[in-house]
Amino acid sequence: MQGTSEEIALIVAAGTLLMLLILAFLMTFFFLHQRRHHRQKRELLRMTEAYQRELLQSQIEIQEQTLQHIAQEIHDNVGQVLSLAKMNLNALTIGPPNANTERILVTKGLVGKAINDLRDLSKTLNADYILHTRLPEAIRFELDILERTAADLRTFLVIRGKEYRLSPQHQVIVFRIVQELINNCLKHAHATQLTVALSYTDELFTLSLADNGQGFDLAQVDANRSYERGSGLHHIKARAALIGAQAQFSTQPGGGTSVLLQVPIPNSLET
Known part of the structure; x- marks a missing residue:
């Protein structure tokens, strides 16, 4: 009888110990799970904050770049047109009614061009300009500025597929x-x-940019990010990664440079 009692007590003790071990395991698992969950939430919050900061920084840089373009356009284009109009007006002479007809028509055309150019430039002063403008239109504007800045450079914009926002x-x-x-x-x-x-498909938006310039040694630039260009390329790749995109560079000294940006597209698209 005593032996039976001891066996029962031993079984109860073993069962109790087993339950305690299981309970300790569950509590440890729960604790580790909660800690991992909180760590993941903190990491997600950090990534979201970093994304928002980068997005805000990009918007600020776009506005700064746009203001520089506007200042350059006013100085180099609109200012020049208005100067020609002023010269034509100063050259008007007193004489028969038809003596200055051609010069007046030319002056009207110049003033009209200046008005249209200023109207186009004013649109870009809107803080949400890039959000409400078609991407090809915004890029074409940048390329037009580039052509006027570098007189010996010709630019081309190609669109493939059905455009969407x-x-x-x-x-x-x-x-x-x-x-x-x-x-x-x-x-x-x-x-x-x-x-x-620009290439539009249901699954992927692709942007490629290629020039016939002098190129560079990509391996050397990647190896030393202290160079201005190396830091710039790294920054472009980092920005692309924020939207799940990939940026690939192809270049060699004397062989020009091409860049391929591939952006995965979600199921819902804005047409």
């Missing part, structure tokens, strides 16, 4: 990347031709 966040990032690439071409490439191609 990217999300506002994607459009801001993509447009800022295009601005950076165009600036790099102007500063470093010494190219005479630049082609930007």
Whole structure:
């Protein structure tokens, strides 16, 4: 009888110990799960905050770049047109009614062109300009500025597929990347031709930019990001990653440069 009691007590003790071990395991698992969950939430919050900061930075840079373009356009284009109009007006002479007809018509045309140019420029002063403008239209504006800045450079814009709007966040990032690439071409490439191609499919938006400039050693630039160009390329790739995109560079000394940006597209699209 005593042996039976001892066996029962031993079984109860073993069962109790087993339950305690299971309970300790469950509590440990729950604790680790909660800690991992909180860590993931903190990481997600950090990534979201970083994304929002980068998006805001991109918007600020777009506005700064746009203001620089507007100032340059007013100085180089609108100012020149108005100066020609002023010269024509100063050259008007007193004489028969038809003596100045041709000069007056030319002056009217110049003033009309200046008005249209200023109207176009005023649209870009809107803080949400890039959000409400078609991406090809915004890129064409940048390319037009580039051609007027570098007289020996010709630019081309190619569109393939049925155009649709990217999300506002994607459009801001993509447009800022295009601005950076165009600036790099102007500063470093010494190219005479630049082609930007936009390709629209249901699954993928692709943007390619190719110039016939002097190119560079990509391996050397990647190895030393302290170079201005190396830091710029790294920044472009980092920005592309924010929207789940990939940026690929292909270049060699004397062989021009091409950049391919591929942006995955979600199921819902804004046409």
